[in-house]
Structures are given as C-alpha cells and as structure tokens.
Amino acid sequence: MERLMSSSISSKTHFKSSIFVPPIAPLEPKRVWFPQTWLSKSPVRCSLMGSGSADAGEASEIKKVESNDEIVPFSTASDSDSTLKIKEWEVQRFQDEIASSQGIRIRRRPPTGPPLHYVGPFEFRLQNEGNTPRNILEEIVWNKDKEVSKLKERKQLYTLKKGLENAPPTRDFVGALRASYARTGLPALIAEVKKASPSRGVLRENFNPVEIAQAYEKGGAACLSVLTDEKYFKGSFENLEAIRNAGIKCPLLCKEFVIDAWQIYYARVKGADAILLIAAVLPDLDIKYMIKICKMLGLATLVEVHDEREMDRVLGIDGIELIGINNRNLETFEVDISNTQKLLEGVRGEMIRQKDIIVVGESGLFNPSDVSYVQEAGVRSVLVGESLVKQNDPGKGIASLFGKDISL
Numbered sequence: 407m408e409r410l411m412s413s414s415i416s417s418k419t420h421f422k423s424s425i426f427v428p429p430i431a432p433l434e435p436k437r438v439w440f441p442q443t444w445l446s447k448s449p450v451r452c453s454l455m456g457s458g459s460a461d462a463g464e465a466s467e468i469k470k471v472e473s474n475d476e477i478v479p480f481s482t483a484s485d486s487d488s489t490l491k492i493k494e495w496e497v498q499r500f501q502d503e504i505a506s507s508q509g510i511r512i513r514r515r516p517p518t519g520p521p522l523h524y525v526g527p528f529e530f531r532l533q534n535e536g537n538t539p540r541n542i543l544e545e546i547v548w549n550k551d552k553e554v555s556k557l558k559e560r561k562q563l564y565t566l567k568k569g570l571e572n573a574p575p576t577r578d579f580v581g582a583l584r585a586s587y588a589r590t591g592l593p594a595l596i597a598e599v600k601k602a603s604p605s606r607g608v609l610r611e612n613f614n615p616v617e618i619a620q621a622y623e624k625g626g627a628a629c630l631s632v633l634t635d636e637k638y639f640k641g642s643f644e645n646l647e648a649i650r651n652a653g654i655k656c657p658l659l660c661k662e663f664v665i666d667a668w669q670i671y672y673a674r675v676k677g678a679d680a681i682l683l684i685a686a687v688l689p690d691l692d693i694k695y696m697i698k699i700c701k702m703l704g705l706a707t708l709v710e711v712h713d714e715r716e717m718d719r720v721l722g723i724d725g726i727e728l729i730g731i732n733n734r735n736l737e738t739f740e741v742d743i744s745n746t747q748k749l750l751e752g753v754r755g756e757m758i759r760q761k762d763i764i765v766v767g768e769s770g771l772f773n774p775s776d777v778s779y780v781q782e783a784g785v786r787s788v789l790v791g792e793s794l795v796k797q798n799d800p801g802k803g804i805a806s807l808f809g810k811d812i813s814l
C-alpha cells in the first residue's frame with residue numbers, strides 16, 4: 407500500500423497529504439497471481455473512496471487520487487496492463503478496509519469482476535463471497551458503480567459544469583422544512599415521488615410524476631423527494647427535471663444512491679435542491695467531501711443513518727443540518743419505526759438539539775399515530791412514500807397521514 411501511495415504521488419495526481427491513512431499491513435504483491443485472461447485493456451481510473459470525479463481544488467483539504475497518468479510498475483506481473491489491474495485491486499482493497507474500519511458493511515464493486523478459472527479445456531467464472539453482492543443495498547451500489555462509469559464517459563464533469571450556468575437557482579430545502587414545522591407544529595413533510603421499490607414492487611401503475619408532485623404540493627408538503635434510480639425504483643432524472651420545470655415550488659431532494667461527486671453535479675443540473683447521502687454506503691471522508699461539494703453548489707444534504715454507529719459517525723461531522731433516520735434496514739427490508747426513537751434517546755438526542763439539527767423520520771409511516779410517535783421521539787420532519795403514493799389522490803393522502811388538512 408505504501409508503494410501504491412508513493413507511486414500515486416509521484417505521478418501527476420492530486421493527492422492531499424491530510425488524508426488519514428490507517429495502519430494497514432503492506433500488501434505483498436509478489437504473492438498475488440492473476441490469470442492473464444482476467445486482465446483487461448481498460449485504462450486505470452481509480453479514486454480513493456469512489457468520489458473521484460470532482461476537481462480536487464474545489465473541496466480543498468479533502469482527498470483524492472485520480473490518475474490516467476503513468477504509473478510506476480512494481481510487481482512480478484510482466485506487462486503494464488497487469489500492473490494497472492493490480493493497482494486497481496489494491497485501491498479497491500484499501501477503500502474497503504477504510505469502510506469496514508468505520509463499520510460499513512456495504513462493499514464497493516470489485517473493479518475486475520470474478521476471475522476466470524480453468525478446468526481442463528473449460529473456463530468459467532466462480533461466484534464467491536468477493537464478487538457477488540451480499541444484499542440488496544450492495545447490489546444497488548454495485549449496479550450504480552457501473553451506471554455512473556458509463557454516464558461519466560458520455561458526459562464528463564467539464565461538460566456538466568458548463569451546464570451549471572443554465573441550471574435553475576436552488577431553493578432553501580432546510581428553510582422550507584423549518585418554516586413548515588413552525589407553521590403547522592407538525593413534522594414537515596417530505597413527500598416522495600416513487601413508482602416502485604425493491605421491497606414493495608410497483609406501488610402505482612398509473613404513475614405521472616408531475617401530477618403526483620402537484621398533488622403533494624397542494625396537500626401541504628414542505629418538500630418533495632424524487633427517486634431517480636431507474637433499475638430498482640423505476641425513477642429517473644427526467645422525472646426530477648420535469649417536476650422542476652413544471653413550476654413546483656417545493657424544494658426537491660434527489661433520492662439517489664450517491665457514490666461519486668459527479669452525480670451531485672448531475673442532480674444540480676437536473677434541478678435538485680438537496681441530495682441524499684447514505685452513511686451505510688459512504689465513508690466519513692466521502693460524506694465530508696460531498697457536503698463541501700453540495701455547499702459549493704447551493705445544495706442541502708440529507709445524511710441518512712440506520713443504526714447507532716452510523717448516527718455517531720455522522721454526529722462527528724461538522725456542518726450537518728439534516729439527518730434522516732431510516733426505519734427500514736436497507737440490507738434486510740425490515741421496517742421498525744421504533745428505530746427512530748432508539749437513535750434519538752439520551753446523549754445523541756441531546757447533541758442533536760444542541761446542534762439544532764433537523765431529524766427526518768423516514769420509512770414505514772402510515773397514519774397520525776405513527777407521525778405523533780416519531781414527533782415525540784424528536785423528529786421535526788418526516789419522509790413518506792408508500793402510504794401517500796398508493797392513494798388515488800396522493801394530496802388527500804397527506805390529510806389522512808396527519809389526521810388533518812395541513813395545506814392551510
């Protein structure tokens with residue numbers, strides 16, 4: 407690993423020395439053997455923690471390695487392709503080690519896919535622990551990795567940044583939540599525009615995102631959350647853009663699985679006012695880095711946690727204004743709204759009050775007693791999808807959710 411770091415530094419890369427490098431035993435490349443057929447011709451484009459597409463100068467003291475440049479060869483592998491692959495593999499391993507040292511179970515997709523194995527004249531790919539996603543969240547993230555790589559090839563950051571000049575102005579997402587809470591005395595609603603989900607399948611066949619958004623706004627939602635993932639939620643960035651262009655005044659959260667800063671720029675260009683960052687997926691340094699990028703672009707961040715460890719990590723990060731507590735375990739689909747209460751008890755709740763952080767209760771909220779329960783636990787906002795989107799009139803669903811009309 408030391409060798410990896412020094413080779414990265416010696417090439418023309420942006421690497422800030424303030425990055426925390428945990429004491430990992432150096433790898434021994436001489437013991438690593440890769441079948442020749444496992445090696446591809448693609449150029450290495452690696453980034454520590456996977457957020458490697460934004461300009462290093464922009465989030466000043468924060469990290470990064472991004473290299474298409476010459477790389478110092480160092481192993482027994484004879485050609486430069488294999489050296490690049492070994493380097494990719496090492497960076498991947500380094501990334502996963504940092505993540506797991508923070509209790510993150512979701513691994514990033516291995517860069518090369520499963521190795522080929524030979525049995526006599528045949529070859530096949532072995533499926534094993536290392537190359538198969540272990541749960542739905544990991545699968546989504548691995549798929550997202552492939553998706554984002556392709557999108558980045560089609561639209562480079564440079565082009566996206568030019569698009570920023572024509573992007574609509576951002577609206578104050580946090581301000582809208584505070585104002586709604588002050589006006590109604592009830593948790594401010596972030597109403598979710600979601601056609602389907604991995605746990606519930608298709609929620610609404612007759613799905614018109616703009617009409618649903620208009621109904622939510624009319625029904626008293628403070629902000630909207632728009633799913634943009636296509637494969638698992640049947641959402642899209644076109645939906646986000648259409649809702650923004652339809653003149654909806656509620657600020658919009660881009661509900662995406664963000665693993666790369668490129669996605670933040672893309673969301674901004676498509677009209678988002680806020681971005682979701684999931685602590686189960688992103689190491690601390692990525693969260694800090696992405697918050698900086700968001701601030702620079704005028705976007706709010708909703709940092710989502712599910713357990714105490716994630717909450718403690720996030721409370722250790724400066725500048726957090728919104729924390730979402732997801733009552734759904736994204737690895738198992740289990741939903742339990744008492745999770746919100748558990749995470750807001752004692753010293754954690756105290757710290758949140760002191761920092762004036764708005765907590766958003768997410769998932770599994772269906773009726774007024776669910777809403778009161780999480781409000782008593784300390785939330786000042788709720789993020790609700792299924793129970794609203796399934797109603798014939800999703801706007802009227804809001805009144806049923808709160809037990810009264812909150813649009814007035």
Ligand SMILES: O=C(O)c1ccccc1NCC(=O)[C@H](O)[C@H](O)COP(=O)(O)O
Nearest residue numbers: 603604605606736768769770790791792
């Ligand atoms: O909902 C899922 O099945 C799911 C699976 C994997 C990752 C995320 C998932 N959902 C995202 C959410 O947490 C919800 O869309 C959101 O909190 C609203 O929940 P609900 O009101 O229960 O629809």
